[in-house]
Amino acid sequence: QKEVEQDPGPLSVPEGAIVSLNCTYSNSAFQYFMWYRQYSRKGPELLMYTYSSGNKEDGRFTAQVDKSSKYISLFIRDSQPSDSATYLCAMQRQGAQKLVFGQGTRLTINP
């Protein structure tokens, strides 16, 4: 069983829809939870990170962590075609240098 599971999609939604992307994990030692966005033919870039449980909001993006369920989510409100990308969740133990990534979900926002 993978430490981090993410549905690879693809996911296709109309412009303006609310998008929900999710990951589950098995290692309760993870303390930092990140979302990376990767445009086609580019490297991933950090979008948001959250420490431990709770919510974090940044503009149209909201990251949620539920440690009791070992479940994290990224919500995108008022989705735009420019949000079309692959979204990767990543997790990190306290003090660790390495990240553990999910498989990535390919998202397309249709105009």
Add this chain to the structure above:
Amino acid sequence: DVKVTQSSRYLVKRTGEKVFLECVQDMDHENMFWYRQDPGLGLRLIYFSYDVKMKEKGDIPEGYSVSREKKERFSLILESASTNQTSMYLCASSTRTGAPQETQYFGPGTRLLVL
């Protein structure tokens, strides 16, 4: 702006060839990483280095080696390329703390095809 550059965007090699992938970062980062990215499998860590001449195996080191002679440069070596090493290779760097707010900065990737 943090810059991580990779020597090639696309490479085509033959089975059995020795392949060098080079990565350079300009932010004086201590940590450097090599990943491969395959559909349905996400990013998998091959090797990482936390200092010059230091290296640690990641999750899938078999068939690969690395070299870090200078702080800014981290090379991935495929001693004898095989078709199952056809993949996208991504290099990343980060500061020593590895804290998420310091993040890992990624290069644009090298798409390697082994025939």
